[in-house]
Amino acid sequence: MDRVVIVGAGQAAIACATALRRGGWKGPITMIGREVHLPYERPPLSKKVLLGVVSGDQIALTSEDALAELDVTFQCATVAAIDRERRTVTLADGGEVRYDHLVLATGSAARALPASLPGAEGPGVHVIRTLDDALTVAQLLDQVRDVAVVGGGFIGVEVAAALALADRQVCLLEAVDHLLARVAPPRLGRWVRDYLTRLGVDVQTGTGLAQIEREGERILAVHDTAGVRHAADLVIVGIGGVAEVEYARDAGLEVDGAIVVDDELVTSDPRVFAIGDCALQRRADGSIHRYESVQTAQDQGRYVARRLLGTHRGPYAEVPWFWSDIGPIKIQMAGRIDQATDIVVRGDEASESFSLFGYCDGAFVGMAAINRTLDYMAARMFLNSGANLPASAAADESADLRALARAAR
DSSP states (O other), rough: OOOOEEOOOSSHHHHHHHHHHHHOOOOOOEESSSSSOOOSGGGGGGGTTTTSSTTGGGSSOOOHHHHHHHEEEEEEEEEEEEETTTEEEEESSSSSOSSEEEOOOEEEEEEEOTTTSOOOOSSTTTOOOOHHHHHHHHGGGGGGGGGEEESSSHHHHHHHHHHHHTTOOOEEEEEESSTTTTSSSSHHHHHHHHHHHHHHHHEESOOOOOEEEETTEEEEEEEEEOOEEEEEEEEEEEOOEEEOHHHHHHHTTOOSSSSSEOSBOOOOSSSSEEEEGGEEOOOTSSSEOOOOSSSHHHHHHHHHHHHHTTTSSSSOOOOOOOEEEETTTEEEEOGGGHHHHHHEEEEEETTTTEEEEEEETTEEEEEEEOOOOHHHHHHHHHHHOOOOOOHHHHHHHSSSHHHHHHHHH
């Protein structure tokens, strides 16, 4: 009858709570979230919710009835402190929640523009991190013609594509030389840039935001660091996230940009776990892993549930995978193609259907598929089994990669 408390109510949290109960956990499970909303899907925020195509109800991952059926308690509250000695979570209203096992699934907050940047403070500058963020911007779009998107990661390119397809004039500013620089090789970033350009987005790489020009509180334009002025009524900022580590740090847990966990996602306190965007895993082999994606959040939530239930098998070592919809284009990634030193192309790179396979010293390390789900599924089979996919087979479109993957297992 041990008590599990999960701080956070995103996709990692609901995955953990659901897997615990369905796996046979008998003790109380409490999930504490700051948002008034129950857990919901985040990928649609930068696309369908932003454009008003789907509502908040349509992206909900659970309901009050479903939580009641699982016997999971949801508390909408802000955490003030964690007392590891007393095993309590103190809430901002003074209430306390006791735990035997604590799971930190606090996620990350959107990185804001520097307050010193001219024009950054004031109306019209938005991030899209939460449902309320997306709904707020959606309500403004009828009054907006020109949008400046700051940041060329997945959030930035998804927003830019969605708004361009909704007949807005969009400019995208990325400070480094190619898009998706943190997660993808330059080759994919260049292709995405060309694709956005075909959609009508004015993509500027190698240049950052220098100033937001205002007339009173109204935004007129943005100026980039190259001195170019871009008309804008609205600025959307997508320059990454900052892991929510305040409670963990104040409680004396090890933090290194994110909450440090071991091979089994355990923090420096054996009764406390961290999962999802807020966690940084240091594995026994010395490697460091932190993946900010829905898939990792869900996988880690389920793993911690198995760990608590005693049904896990070995350390957490899932192969990372990810997907993104950029307009009608689906990009699917698996493994660590961002670390590849050699890239092999399968298909026609000039089209909207091809795959990139990444290698280091002849070893297959990851891939990215553009509208090629079968390639992606085969690549995951190779990566999960540890078998090597020869570069010659990856490049040969006549090769049946799934058959090769099954034979290699």
